Amino acid sequence: xxxxxxxxxxxxxVFALTGALxxxxxxxxxxxxxxxxxLTALGGGTMRDLLLDREVLWIGNPAYLAxxxxxxxxxxxxxxxxxxxxxxxxxxxxxxxSFAVPAGAGIAYGAGLGWPLVLVMGVMTGxxxxxxxxxxxxxxxxxxxQGEPYATCALIGAGALLLAEGTDMLPGRGALIGxxxxxxxxxxxxxxxxxxxxxxSRPPRS
Amino acid sequence: xxxxxxxxxxxxxVFALTGALxxxxxxxxxxxxxxxxxLTALGGGTMRDLLLDREVLWIGNPAYLAxxxxxxxxxxxxxxxxxxxxxxxxxxxxxxxSFAVPAGAGIAYGAGLGWPLVLVMGVMTGxxxxxxxxxxxxxxxxxxxQGEPYATCALIGAGALLLAEGTDMLPGRGALIGxxxxxxxxxxxxxxxxxxxxxxSRPPRS
Amino acid sequence: xxxxxxxxxxxxxVFALTGALxxxxxxxxxxxxxxxxxLTALGGGTMRDLLLDREVLWIGNPAYLAxxxxxxxxxxxxxxxxxxxxxxxxxxxxxxxSFAVPAGAGIAYGAGLGWPLVLVMGVMTGxxxxxxxxxxxxxxxxxxxQGEPYATCALIGAGALLLAEGTDMLPGRGALIGxxxxxxxxxxxxxxxxxxxxxxSRPPRS
Numbered sequence: 001x002x003x004x005x006x007x008x009x010x011x012x013x014v015f016a017l018t019g020a021l022x023x024x025x026x027x028x029x030x031x032x033x034x035x036x037x038x039l040t041a042l043g044g045g046t047m048r049d050l051l052l053d054r055e056v057l058w059i060g061n062p063a064y065l066a067x068x069x070x071x072x073x074x075x076x077x078x079x080x081x082x083x084x085x086x087x088x089x090x091x092x093x094x095x096x097x098s099f100a101v102p103a104g105a106g107i108a109y110g111a112g113l114g115w116p117l118v119l120v121m122g123v124m125t126g127x128x129x130x131x132x133x134x135x136x137x138x139x140x141x142x143x144x145x146q147g148e149p150y151a152t153c154a155l156i157g158a159g160a161l162l163l164a165e166g167t168d169m170l171p172g173r174g175a176l177i178g179x180x181x182x183x184x185x186x187x188x189x190x191x192x193x194x195x196x197x198x199x200x201s202r203p204p205r206s
Numbered sequence: 207x208x209x210x211x212x213x214x215x216x217x218x219x220v221f222a223l224t225g226a227l228x229x230x231x232x233x234x235x236x237x238x239x240x241x242x243x244x245l246t247a248l249g250g251g252t253m254r255d256l257l258l259d260r261e262v263l264w265i266g267n268p269a270y271l272a273x274x275x276x277x278x279x280x281x282x283x284x285x286x287x288x289x290x291x292x293x294x295x296x297x298x299x300x301x302x303x304s305f306a307v308p309a310g311a312g313i314a315y316g317a318g319l320g321w322p323l324v325l326v327m328g329v330m331t332g333x334x335x336x337x338x339x340x341x342x343x344x345x346x347x348x349x350x351x352q353g354e355p356y357a358t359c360a361l362i363g364a365g366a367l368l369l370a371e372g373t374d375m376l377p378g379r380g381a382l383i384g385x386x387x388x389x390x391x392x393x394x395x396x397x398x399x400x401x402x403x404x405x406x407s408r409p410p411r412s
Numbered sequence: 413x414x415x416x417x418x419x420x421x422x423x424x425x426v427f428a429l430t431g432a433l434x435x436x437x438x439x440x441x442x443x444x445x446x447x448x449x450x451l452t453a454l455g456g457g458t459m460r461d462l463l464l465d466r467e468v469l470w471i472g473n474p475a476y477l478a479x480x481x482x483x484x485x486x487x488x489x490x491x492x493x494x495x496x497x498x499x500x501x502x503x504x505x506x507x508x509x510s511f512a513v514p515a516g517a518g519i520a521y522g523a524g525l526g527w528p529l530v531l532v533m534g535v536m537t538g539x540x541x542x543x544x545x546x547x548x549x550x551x552x553x554x555x556x557x558q559g560e561p562y563a564t565c566a567l568i569g570a571g572a573l574l575l576a577e578g579t580d581m582l583p584g585r586g587a588l589i590g591x592x593x594x595x596x597x598x599x600x601x602x603x604x605x606x607x608x609x610x611x612x613s614r615p616p617r618s
Contacts (some may be wrong), residue, residue: 026350029402031358035329035349046257051458051468056257062322095327106519116474123447129546136337138346140550143447152443196441199488232556235608241555262463268528282611342543344552350533366605388533 004106005182007043008057011099012064015129016041016071018093020138023072023081024081030072035131038065043129048104048121052111087181093130097154102178105158109174115162122158122178128149149185149195157182159194167196209381210312214251214263215273217305218389220334222247224273224299226281227291228343233277243278244271244340254327258317299336299348300392307332308384311364311402315380321358321368328364331411333357355401356392363388416518420457420469421479423511427541428453428480430505432487433497435550442488448545449484455541460516460533464523475596503555505542506598508567513538514590517570521586527574534570534590539563561607562598564567569594 021039042058042065044165044199050152058064082088104125108118127143127150134141143150162177188194207215229239246272248264256263264270288294310331314324319412333349333356340347349356367384395398413421435445454470454477461468470476494500516537520530539555539562546553555562573590600606602609 024405027352027404027406028350029355029404031355031361031402032349033405035357035562038326050256051471052225052460053467055259058255058326059319060321062320065322065326069373079405105412113471114474116477119472120470120477127447135341135547135550136347136552137350138344141548144440144549147441149441149443151447152441155443163558195445197493198439198441199436199445200439230611231557233610233612235480235555235561235564235610237567238562238607239611240554241539241563243530256462261465264532265463265525265529268526285611290468341547342553343556344547344550 004103004110007099007103007106007175007179009064009067011096011103011125012041012045013069013071014096014099015044015141016068018089018130019068019133020072020075021079021082021085021089022133022139024075025085026137030076033072033076034069037068037075038134039136040129040133041068041071042084044104044125044127045101045129047128048107048125051124052108052121053169067178090118090190094190095182097126097130097150097186098157098179100129101154101182102161102175103159105161105178106175109161109165111175115166118148118162120157121150122161123154125179126154126157128180146194146198147195149189152196153182153185156185190201210309210316213305213309213312213381213385215270217279217302217331218270218273218296219249219252220275220302220305221250222277222303223281224295224336225274225339226278227285227288228339228345229278229297229302230281231291232343234248236279237350239278239282240275242342245342246335246339247274247277249338250310251335253334254313254331257330258314258327281353281381292340296396300332300396302388303332303336303356303392304363304385304389306335307360307363307388308367308381308382311367312381315367315371324368325361325364325371328367329357329360332360332388341363351401352404353401355395358402359388359391359395362391414503416515417524418584419511419515419518419587422478423455423508423515424453424476424479424535425483426504426508426511427489428483430501430542431480431545432484432507433491433494434545434551435484435499436487437497438549445484445488446481448548449480449487452541454544455484455544456512456516456539457541459540462522463536464533468497481538502504502554502602505598506602507588509538509542509562509596509598510569510591511572513566513569513594514573514574514587517590518575520588521573521577527578530574531567531570534573535563535566538566538569538594551559558610559601559605559607560618561601564596564608565601566598568597572596 016037019036023036105122107120160181161174165174222243229242311328312325354403366381366387371380428449431448435448517534518532572593573586577586
């Protein structure tokens with residue numbers, strides 16, 4: 001298994017856990033857990049593959065569905081062991097983002113696409129699955145929460161991969177570097193509130 | 207017309223009715239009725255075709271658009287005859303699900319896909335249109351309502367088709383069996399509250 | 413640059429402004445602005461291209477991403493100059509709709525599709541980007557607001573293009589005619605409350 005494939009599986013597994021935790025908050029049955037897990041875990045990669053006109057990952061290899069469903073079953077029987085599900089969702093989501101961003105950007109880089117598309121595919125693979133999870137669950141997407149520079153972390157991670165590969169500084173290590181940088185950035189936002197300056201509105205909505 | 211094509215048209219017609227009923231709750235004009243009807247009726251099949259890299263059903267055959275729009279016009283002029291629109295939406299949705307699940311699973315089975323993909327395509331074709339309808343209308347998706355094992359009914363119906371076809375017990379009857387089983391399961395949940403055990407959270411959201 | 417390509421760029425630019433204004437209401441950082449701008453500006457055209465099995469516009473030509481991001485940056489630094497952001501969103505959205513509808517319908521017409529698909533592609537290219545913007549931002553979509561015949565304006569504009577091209581009344585001017593008619597219709601709804609009769613429910617939701 002290549003490093004990129006391993007990252008892909010890891011992101012599917014961990015995003016599936018977050019989808020199943022959202023299902024547990026909605027008190028669904030086990031099939032609902034699997035649905036939310038698959039949507040979250042595979043939504044980003046599915047869009048990436050549709051856009052690049054590649055075979056969709058889980059159509060070519062249904063093992064992805066098995067991984068996501070296994071995660072869902074684990075959460076169905078184990079979520080009550082968690083003290084704070086919201087906290088678990090946030091940190092697992094951070095880990096999944098760190099796997100998914102370099103997996104997406106790495107595939108685009110390997111396909112010889114230009115740097116804007118490498119960045120976009122990294123951000124999209126990382127963010128869209130969680131976005132679908134939150135939209136379907138009718139919650140404010142993490143992506144749009146104030147003080148949560150979610151897309152920014154994804155962009156930084158994709159940029160790190162591009163820098164490592166493109167400059168020959170660390171050829172072949174781009175995926176690893178991208179994963180580490182994404183996680184550090186996201187963990188910093190969660191633990192220390194790191195963020196870019198946000199837009200400050202003055203009056204309330206009009 | 208093959209049985210699968212008939213199921214496809216029937217699901218488009220009935221899902222379109224539910225989309226138009228949601229439009230009537232939002233008090234749209236007749237074009238808005240047609241938009242919601244087409245989105246609901248064709249959303250699931252469109253995603254199925256995009257994922258399987260087939261020609262999208264209504265691009266190849268715009269008659270689907272005509273069927274959905276006819277349903278929308280009927281509702282626009284006739285919905286006031288209904289006593290309870292919410293109840294009508296639920297039962298029509300159950301009927302549409304029973305048509306769409308075997309249509310989706312049957313196409314995947316006919317294309318020679320493995321059983322995990324047959325199940326997923328059945329569930330997806332059945333559930334995604336209604337999910338899009340509810341997400342766009344900003345309502346909690348049926349799929350996520352507590353005590354509404356929606357995806358579970360779709361999975362059971364797709365499984366019945368697979369069993370009937372795969373075991374040679376009832377070759378060529380799989381679509382019919384799948385439709386009946388899906389409807390029985392969904393009707394049972396609506397009328398008698400049938401459901402699988404759901405996840406029980408103990409503390410409130412944290 | 414052909415007239416159709418110019419319309420496409422113009423709609424991307426202006427829809428991106430509306431996406432960024434929504435980001436400013438959510439107080440995102442600059443990457444969040446770019447994300448919302450790209451989603452809004454390119455969502456409709458992306459779906460059109462996926463459905464017609466063409467190369468997705470911004471994959472083939474990443475300049476679209478640059479245009480949308482430039483719009484996002486402009487709003488990030490300039491939105492405080494606006495008196496009413498909601499009003500700016502509505503009118504910019506009207507302009508973007510007028511560019512996007514004939515761009516979408518024109519591509520379908522140029523590809524030799526039948527009139528139902530020309531109408532649908534016009535409506536879809538015009539409406540889906542804004543719909544995604546509103547769904548992600550967890551607001552009631554413009555498309556579904558009472559007294560906002562949004563899809564109707566798009567349909568009228570696409571119909572005007574079809575009429576101008578199809579009847580040889582104004583060959584080669586269809587895109588221009590479509591843009592003008594769409595804008596007049598939408599401006600009329602915003603300024604004077606023009607609308608088709610809407611569905612009148614009698615009892616409250618049941």
